[in-house]
Amino acid sequence: MDDLLAQFVIEAAELTQQAAEDLLALDREPGNRAKLDSAFRAIHTLKGSVGLFDLAPMQGALHAAEDVLGLAIKDNVELDPARIDPILAVIEWIDRCVQHLQRAATLPPEAADEAAKLVLSLASGRAAPVASSLAGATVPHWAAGLFEAHPALQRGKAVALRYSPAPECFFNGDDPVSLMAAVPDLVFTRVSTREDWPDPTEFDPFRSNLIFEAISTAKRAEIEAVFRLIPDQIAIAQDASPDPKELPAESGETVMRTIRVDLARIDDIVALVGELLTAKNGMSALVAQAQALEGGLALSRNVAAAQQDLGRLVNQLQRAATDVRMVPLGDTLRRLSRLVREISGQTGKPLQLDVTGGEIEADKTIVDGLYEPMLHIIRNAVDHGIETEEQRQIAGKPAKGTISVDARQVGHRIELELRDDGRGIEPGHIRAAALARGLISAETAATLGESESLELLFTPGFSTSETVSNLSGRGVGMDAVRASVRRLGGKVTIVSAVGTGTTIGLSLPTSFAMSRVILVTVAGEQYGVPMDSITETVRIPASAITQVRSSEVCVLRDRTIPILRLGDIVGSTVQTRSEELLLVLEIGASALGLVVDSIGERFETLLRPPAGLLKAVKGILGTTVLGDGRIVMVLDLEALLA
Structure with missing residues (x-):
C-alpha cells in the first residue's frame, strides 16, 4: 500500500466514525442542525478524499448520501428519520471497503453492485414529495459519465438509469430486453457485461451477464413504474444538484494542531524510557559502592542526588x-x-444504550482491544438476557430494554460496568448446563454457591445455547471475553439477579507501558510478581494452615481461602517454618493465599516480552533487568494457577 492510500485509510476511519455518531445523534434529535451540518461535512470530506483514487463505487454511494443531507440543509428541514438507516448502511459499507483496502489495496469485486443497491435504497426510502427533490441531487459517478457524454441534453430534463439484471432473472420470469424496450422516451442506450465472457464451451445461455445503461427524457416516476417489481436491480439519477452556495460552509471552529505518528515509533520511545529507568535503578549500587570507599560519604551523596534528579526526569x-x-x-x-x-x-x-465515562483516557491498545469483548458481552445480554417486548410487559418492565455502559477511573485502573435489565442468570440453570456438557461432576455441582456457579460461564467450552444464532451461541463463550481482557492486563467479574439483570465488570490498567512489580524470594531464587494481582501481604502462623483433602486452606478475617506455595509451582524445595508469609491474591471472584519466603523491593519497570525458550514456558509475563544487572522473570500468576 502506498503512503497516500495508507493516509486515506486512517482519515476514512475517523470520518466514517464522525458521520455515524452525528447520524445517531440526529436519530435522537432530528432538529439538531449542528449534527446535520457535521454529518454533511464528514461525508463531503470523505467523498473528496475518495476522489483522489480510482474508487468509483465508493464515490457514487457517498455522492448519493451527501445529496440527501445536502437537500435537507438546503430546504432547512429536519432530516427524514427514514433516511438515517440507508445513510448509516452506506457508512457501514464504506467502513468495510476501507478495511478491504487496508488488506488488499483494492475494493471487493462486488463493490459496484453493492454501491448501486445502496444508491437505490437512498432514493427509494424517501417519501414521494421529497423524492422529487432527490431527483435534483448531484448524480452518482456512473450517471455523471452518461450525462457528460451527451452535453446537448437540457440540464435537469434527462434521467439516467442503470439496470443490472440478476444473473438468474430468466428463471424469475424477467426479460431484460423487453423491460428496457418499455422505458419511454429513450435517447441513448448502452449495453456492457457484468464480467468477462466465459469460453464458448462453458457458456450458459440461461444466465444473464449484461448491464444496461440509458438516458431517457421521460419523467422519473414513469421509469420507476417499469421496474417496480425489481427495485433492487435498478438505479436512477437525474442531472441536477443543489446550489453549492446554499450548502453549509466549512466550520469556523478552531482546529486542534495534530500530527499522526506510527505507534511503533512511540513504542521505541517507551522502550528507551525503560532503558533509562533501568540505568537509574542501577545507580543505587553505585551509591552503595561509594559509601564503602574510605572518605566516600560525600561522593555517595552526590551520586544519590544525581540519581534523584535523573529519576525525576x-x-x-x-x-x-x-x-x-x-x-x-x-x-x-x-x-x-x-x-x-x-x-x-x-x-x-x-x-436503549446509556453510556457514561467516555472522556476517560487509556492506552490506545487497551481502548482498541476493549471493543471485541464488550461486543460479545452486549450480544449475550440481548440474546440471553433482554426479554422480548411482550415478556417485559408481562414482567412489569418498560418495553424498551436498557443496556448501560459506565466507565470510571480508580487510581491507575479503569473500571467498566456493562449492565442489562433483562431476566438475569439462574445459577441452577448454569450448573445443569455445565453438568450436561461434562464440565463438572454431580458432586461438584451440589457444592457450588451462586458466585461459583456464575464463574462456570468462563469455563472453556461452556454455553447454554442449544442452537447457533447470529448473535451468540457460536462456539465463542465468555472464556474468550476473559482471555481477551486478561491479555490487556485486566480482570472480569460477573454478578446477576434473577428477574432484574446482569452486570459484567471489567477492570483494566490505564496503561501497560510500565508495570509495578514486587520482588519475592523462594528457595533463594527471585521472581517478580505484578502488584496489581496482590490485595495485601500478611504473616500467619504455620499452624493456621490446615489440610483439607489434598489442599491447604486458612481462615483470614472470617474468610476461608485456599493456600498455594510458590515453591511447589516453580519446582523449588518447600521449607518448614513456624510462620508463613502470604501474598493475598484476587483471581476472578475468588481469593487465595500464595506462600513465599520473603518480599523484596517494589519498583516500576518496562517488561520485556518472553523471548527464546521462555516463549514456550507457561506463566511468564516477561522479564526485567534489576539495577545490578540481574535478569528477573515476572510471573503471570493467573496463568500459573489456572
Whole structure:
C-alpha cells in the first residue's frame, strides 16, 4: 500500500466514525442542525478524499448520501428519520471497503453492485414529495459519465438509469430486453457485461451477464413504474444538484494542531524510557559502592542526588511518552451505539444504550482491544438476557430494554460496568448446563454457591445455547471475553439477579507501558510478581494452615481461602517454618493465599516480552533487568494457577 492510500485509510476511519455518531445523534434529535451540518461535512470530506483514487463505487454511494443531507440543509428541514438507516448502511459499507483496502489495496469485486443497491435504497426510502427533490441531487459517478457524454441534453430534463439484471432473472420470469424496450422516451442506450465472457464451451445461455445503461427524457416516476417489481436491480439519477452556495460552509471552529505518528515509533520511545529507568535503578549500587570507599560519604551523596534528579526526569519522560498513547474511551464506546441499533433491528427487541465515562483516557491498545469483548458481552445480554417486548410487559418492565455502559477511573485502573435489565442468570440453570456438557461432576455441582456457579460461564467450552444464532451461541463463550481482557492486563467479574439483570465488570490498567512489580524470594531464587494481582501481604502462623483433602486452606478475617506455595509451582524445595508469609491474591471472584519466603523491593519497570525458550514456558509475563544487572522473570500468576 502506498503512503497516500495508507493516509486515506486512517482519515476514512475517523470520518466514517464522525458521520455515524452525528447520524445517531440526529436519530435522537432530528432538529439538531449542528449534527446535520457535521454529518454533511464528514461525508463531503470523505467523498473528496475518495476522489483522489480510482474508487468509483465508493464515490457514487457517498455522492448519493451527501445529496440527501445536502437537500435537507438546503430546504432547512429536519432530516427524514427514514433516511438515517440507508445513510448509516452506506457508512457501514464504506467502513468495510476501507478495511478491504487496508488488506488488499483494492475494493471487493462486488463493490459496484453493492454501491448501486445502496444508491437505490437512498432514493427509494424517501417519501414521494421529497423524492422529487432527490431527483435534483448531484448524480452518482456512473450517471455523471452518461450525462457528460451527451452535453446537448437540457440540464435537469434527462434521467439516467442503470439496470443490472440478476444473473438468474430468466428463471424469475424477467426479460431484460423487453423491460428496457418499455422505458419511454429513450435517447441513448448502452449495453456492457457484468464480467468477462466465459469460453464458448462453458457458456450458459440461461444466465444473464449484461448491464444496461440509458438516458431517457421521460419523467422519473414513469421509469420507476417499469421496474417496480425489481427495485433492487435498478438505479436512477437525474442531472441536477443543489446550489453549492446554499450548502453549509466549512466550520469556523478552531482546529486542534495534530500530527499522526506510527505507534511503533512511540513504542521505541517507551522502550528507551525503560532503558533509562533501568540505568537509574542501577545507580543505587553505585551509591552503595561509594559509601564503602574510605572518605566516600560525600561522593555517595552526590551520586544519590544525581540519581534523584535523573529519576525525576525519567518519570516526567515516562509520563509524557505514556500520555502520547492515551486516547479517550469514547472512541470505542460510541461504536457500541451502532452495534445496539443493528442488534435491535435484527432481533425486534427495542433497545436503549446509556453510556457514561467516555472522556476517560487509556492506552490506545487497551481502548482498541476493549471493543471485541464488550461486543460479545452486549450480544449475550440481548440474546440471553433482554426479554422480548411482550415478556417485559408481562414482567412489569418498560418495553424498551436498557443496556448501560459506565466507565470510571480508580487510581491507575479503569473500571467498566456493562449492565442489562433483562431476566438475569439462574445459577441452577448454569450448573445443569455445565453438568450436561461434562464440565463438572454431580458432586461438584451440589457444592457450588451462586458466585461459583456464575464463574462456570468462563469455563472453556461452556454455553447454554442449544442452537447457533447470529448473535451468540457460536462456539465463542465468555472464556474468550476473559482471555481477551486478561491479555490487556485486566480482570472480569460477573454478578446477576434473577428477574432484574446482569452486570459484567471489567477492570483494566490505564496503561501497560510500565508495570509495578514486587520482588519475592523462594528457595533463594527471585521472581517478580505484578502488584496489581496482590490485595495485601500478611504473616500467619504455620499452624493456621490446615489440610483439607489434598489442599491447604486458612481462615483470614472470617474468610476461608485456599493456600498455594510458590515453591511447589516453580519446582523449588518447600521449607518448614513456624510462620508463613502470604501474598493475598484476587483471581476472578475468588481469593487465595500464595506462600513465599520473603518480599523484596517494589519498583516500576518496562517488561520485556518472553523471548527464546521462555516463549514456550507457561506463566511468564516477561522479564526485567534489576539495577545490578540481574535478569528477573515476572510471573503471570493467573496463568500459573489456572
